[in-house]
Amino acid sequence: MSSAARTDPIILSRDLIRRPSVTPADAGALDVLGTALERLGFACHRMTFEGDGSAPIDNLYARLGERGNGRTFCFAGHSDVVPAGDVAGWSLDPFSGEIADGILYGRGAVDMKSAIASFVEAAERFTAERGRNFGGAISLLITGDEEGIAVNGTKKVLRWMHDKGEVIDACIVGEPTCQAKLGDMVKIGRRGSMSGWLTVFGAQGHVAYPHLADNPIPRLIRTLDALIQRKLDQGTDWFQPSNLEVTTIDVDNPANNVIPAKASAVFNIRFNVRHSSEALIAWIREVCDIHAGPHEIKFQVSGEAFLTEPGQLSEIVAGAIKERTGIQPELSTTGGTSDARFIRSHCEVVEFGLVGRTMHKLNEHVALADIRTLADIYKTVLDRYFTP
Ligand SMILES: [Zn+2]
Numbered sequence: 579m580s581s582a583a584r585t586d587p588i589i590l591s592r593d594l595i596r597r598p599s600v601t602p603a604d605a606g607a608l609d610v611l612g613t614a615l616e617r618l619g620f621a622c623h624r625m626t627f628e629g630d631g632s633a634p635i636d637n638l639y640a641r642l643g644e645r646g647n648g649r650t651f652c653f654a655g656h657s658d659v660v661p662a663g664d665v666a667g668w669s670l671d672p673f674s675g676e677i678a679d680g681i682l683y684g685r686g687a688v689d690m691k692s693a694i695a696s697f698v699e700a701a702e703r704f705t706a707e708r709g710r711n712f713g714g715a716i717s718l719l720i721t722g723d724e725e726g727i728a729v730n731g732t733k734k735v736l737r738w739m740h741d742k743g744e745v746i747d748a749c750i751v752g753e754p755t756c757q758a759k760l761g762d763m764v765k766i767g768r769r770g771s772m773s774g775w776l777t778v779f780g781a782q783g784h785v786a787y788p789h790l791a792d793n794p795i796p797r798l799i800r801t802l803d804a805l806i807q808r809k810l811d812q813g814t815d816w817f818q819p820s821n822l823e824v825t826t827i828d829v830d831n832p833a834n835n836v837i838p839a840k841a842s843a844v845f846n847i848r849f850n851v852r853h854s855s856e857a858l859i860a861w862i863r864e865v866c867d868i869h870a871g872p873h874e875i876k877f878q879v880s881g882e883a884f885l886t887e888p889g890q891l892s893e894i895v896a897g898a899i900k901e902r903t904g905i906q907p908e909l910s911t912t913g914g915t916s917d918a919r920f921i922r923s924h925c926e927v928v929e930f931g932l933v934g935r936t937m938h939k940l941n942e943h944v945a946l947a948d949i950r951t952l953a954d955i956y957k958t959v960l961d962r963y964f965t966p
Pocket residue numbers: 656689690724753754
């Protein structure tokens with residue numbers, strides 16, 4: 579490995595931000611990453627998945643070293659970003675990767691191009707010290723479809739890996755997990771999320787002749803009330819209580835003297851490991867059958883709840899964070915879903931990355947010092963995982 583062209587995680591973050599890879603576009607982002615990885619000796623596999631109601635998506639899997647009887651440590655994440663939003667509201671061009679006063683600005687600065695750059699630099703420093711035959715392998719699983727519907731991304735890369743016999747043994751997803759300071763939070767699981775769309779049918783008529791009509795609104799109210807009244811659970815050691823939230827009720831009836839023909843509602847449930855979406859759906863169907871009368875209901879499940887029990891991997895990551903920042907991170911399961919929900923059925927997985935405060939916002943930015951510290955932490959994780 580030539581020392582002349584070492585990876586600088588800040589330059590690489592910036593090069594990635596300059597590729598406007600708004601889902602589903604790649605815009606050259608994975609080429610930038612692939613070039614940096616190949617220079618280090620990673621074998622890169624690019625794969626485009628398409629179909630299943632989603633746009634074609636570019637993905638990358640790269641590995642350095644041989645798993646053999648050893649272990650493969652995987653860094654996972656996404657190169658796609660959400661749109662810049664109101665560009666006029668940015669103080670700098672969202673895709674120029676400007677640096678001002680020790681801060682890197684741009685869409686993807688925290689979510690999560692700088693984390694990807696930190697993966698690369700950590701791997702480079704680790705292999706510079708230990709050589710390529712360190713008794714294991716390091717891999718990167720990077721998708722272009724995390725901010726979208728995640729159909730042609732991580733899930734399909736994992737299937738491809740399975741078919742090729744590419745096994746991973748432990749994984750960090752580099753999502754921005756920290757709240758206020760780099761190092762303050764590691765995610766060891768996530769709640770599940772599902773939504774339901776319920777429409778209750780009646781018969782339209784004049785309010786003065788209710789016996790000639792059938793108002794669906796009272797039945798919708800009784801159904802929703804039955805759903806809301808149930809306390810799903812009390813929470814667990816690692817999860818807050820599951821919660822059902824009604825997000826809208828729609829009747830669309832402009833007249834005060836007409837009984838409407840239908841009424842609908844949408845709700846979302848964030849649930850912990852005490853529930854599966856399947857069991858929740860069965861319960862909701864039962865409630866609807868009791869209270870709703872003629873109705874239609876459809877569901878969308880974004881992910882099941884999961885937990886990586888605190889153990890070897892979370893200890894390694896928390897220890898590396900403590901060593902580099904002095905902070906003992908909180909192990910948490912809060913927040914939305916991430917691609918860790920797919921990886922968890924393959925190996926132990928935790929999430930750790932930058933401070934998420936500005937993610938998806940105008941003027942997304944990260945302190946350069948945080949990028950360097952994040953790379954240090956990832957490097958220390960590799961040191962601790964691959965103890966000689
Ligand atoms: Zn993200």
